Amino acid sequence: MRFRLSGDQAALRAGVRELLARRFDGEALRAAVDVSGLDRELWRELGAAGFFALRVPEADGGVGLGLPEAVLVFEEAGRVLLPGPLVATHLAAGAVDGAAEGEVVVAGVDRGGLVEWLDEADVVRGDAAGAVALRSVDPLTPLHRVPGALPRAVDPVAVLLTAAEQLGTATRAGELAVQHARTREQFGQPIGAFQAVKHLCAQMLVRAETARAAVYAAAVTADPVDIAAARLLADEAAERGARDCLQVHGGMGFTWECEVQLLLKRAWVRARRGGGGAESEELLAVDLLA
C-alpha cells in the first residue's frame, strides 16, 4: 500500500493550482459574480490544459489518466469555486465533439431534474424540454429545473467528481477561517487564541481530512459504495465547513462581499446533485447486509 500522491500526481495538482491561481484568483471570482455567462477563453484554456480530456485514452487524443488524477483536478476547481458545468463537460469528453478541447460547453439534466448552466450550454445531454429557470441561490451557478423529468441513473463518476469539488471547497473554508482567526483581533488578541474559535477551525480540518481519505480511496477503487461514502463525507465537510467559516468571520461573514457566502451556496448546490444524499445512504445501509 502506498496511499499517497505519486510524484506525477503531486506535479499535476501543483500545475492545476498554478493555472487556477493565475487565471481565476479571488478577484476574478468576485468579478464573476457581477457578470452573467461563462469565460469561454478560460474554458478553452482548461481544455488545452487537459481538464476535460484527462481520462480520455491517449489513443483517442486524450491525456489517458484515471480517476485519482481527475479527483485531484476537480478538488482544485472546487477550491477556487471555478464556475461552469465542469462535471458534465468532463463526462462528455470523447462523446461530444469539442468537449475535450474546451471548445463546447456541455450541460446535463441531473437525476433530480436540475440543469446547471443551461443557457450557456452548446450541447445538452438528457431531455431538457420544458425547463424553467430558477432564481438560483448561488450567484455563480444558473439553474433550471425540468418538471416531471424522469429520474436518470446517476453516474458514479459524476458523484465522485462532485465529492472532489466539495472537498476542495471544504479545504478552502478551513484555510479562510484560519487566516481570519490569525489576523482578526478582539479583546486584545487574535480570535484564534480563543478555544471556541480554535475548535471550530480544528473541526473543519478533521472533517475535510476524513473526507479526503474517503474521496481519494474511492477514486482508486471506483467502488460505488466507496463513492457513496465519499459523497456523504464531502458534502458534510463542505456545508458544515462553510458555515463554521462564516461563524468565524462574524458580521463580515454575513456580507455579500465576503467570499464565504459563495462557498456555502455552491456547497448547497452540489449537495443537491443526483437528488441529494439519500440514495448514497440507502446504498451504504444495504451494503451492511451484503
Place this chain on the structure above:
Amino acid sequence: MDLAYTPEEEEFRARLREWLATVLPTLPPKPSPQDWPARRAYDLGWQRTLYDAGYAQVHWDASPTTRLIFLEETEAAGAPYVGAGFVGLLHAGPTIAAEGTPAQRDRWLPPILRGEEVWCQGFSEPDAGSDLAALRTRARRDGDDYVVTGSKIWTSHAEIADWCELLVRTGPAAPKHRGITWLAMPMSAPGVVVRPLRTLAGSAEFAEVFLDEVRVPVANRVGEENDGWRVTMVTLSFERGTAFVGEVVACRRVLGELARTARENGRWDDPVLRRRLGRTNAEFRALWRLTQWNVSEAEASGGVPGVGGSVFKLRYSHARQELYDVAAEVLGVESLDLEQPWVLDRLSSLSYTIAAGTSQIQRNIVAERILGLPKGR
C-alpha cells in the same frame, strides 16, 4: 407551578384577538423588501394603528405576561412585525425610559410610540464587535456639544433612521468599560454619512455609518458621562429578553406549513425527514415553554430580563437554523430557488448565531455568569 393565565390576562387576549380580526383586513399590502421608504411607512403605520387602539405601550408598561400574550397573538394573527420600529421600541426606548431625564423621555418616547421616528443602534465598530467595550469612536466636549468622529458598522436600518443610539468614547484614559457614553444622535446631523452594506441574501439590511466631526448636544446624553456601559447593559438585556417571542410563534407556524408541504410533495413518506420534523417540533415546543419560564422569572424579578436570555438565545438561534435546514430538505431541489420565501429565511437565519452577541460569546456568558466558571481572557 401553574401554566394558567389569570382571568384579566385571558380577557386581554380575547379583546386583542377580536381587535386584530377587525383591523388586520384593513391594512395595506406589505411593501417589497427592497423598498426601504415604503417599509418604513408600513412599519410605522402599524405602530400608529397600535397607538390609536391603546396597544402602543405594551412593550414597556405591560407586565411581561401581557407582553407575551400580545406578541403571541399578534404573530399568530399574522399582524406586521415591529420591523423598523425594533430599536426604538425594544432598545433605545426602554433605555431612555429607564435612564433618561423627564425632558428626554418627553422628547423621544412619544414619537416612538406614535410611530413617527425610527431609531438605529450604533454600537458595533470595525474593530469592536464581540469586544464592544473596545469601541473607539471619539466624542470631545466643545461647549454644549460633543464633537463625534469615528465609524460604526453593521448598523441595521441606518438608511431610514431619524435617530441613532450611539456609543462613544469620552474617557480615553479610563479603563475601557469606564470611558463610554450613550448619546442620541440625529441621523440628519452634518458629518453623518451612511454607506449601505449588502448581506449574503443580496439586500442592504445594514450599513456603515461614518461620523466626521458630528456635533451632538450634551443634552442628548442619556446617563452620566462615562457611564454608558452600564446604560448599555440595560439595553442589551432587553435585546436578549423577550425580543424573540413573536419569532418563536412564527417558527412554530412555519413548522406546520413544512409538514403540510411535505405531505403534498410526497417527502412526508420519508421517515427520516418525518422524524426530523418531529424532533424540530419538540425543540420549538420546548423553546415556547422556556419563553414562558423566562417571562415568569422576569415578572417575579421586576421586569428586567436576566441571564436566562442567553440560554434562550443560544438554543433558539441554532433551532432556527435547523428549522430552515429541514425546510431545505422538504423543498428538495427548490431549496436552491430564491423565489421560495423559505430560502431567503434560510439565508437570514445564518445571522442569528452572530448578531446581538455571537454564540461563542453567549456560551462564555453562560459559563461565567451562570455557572461561575473562572473568566478567560
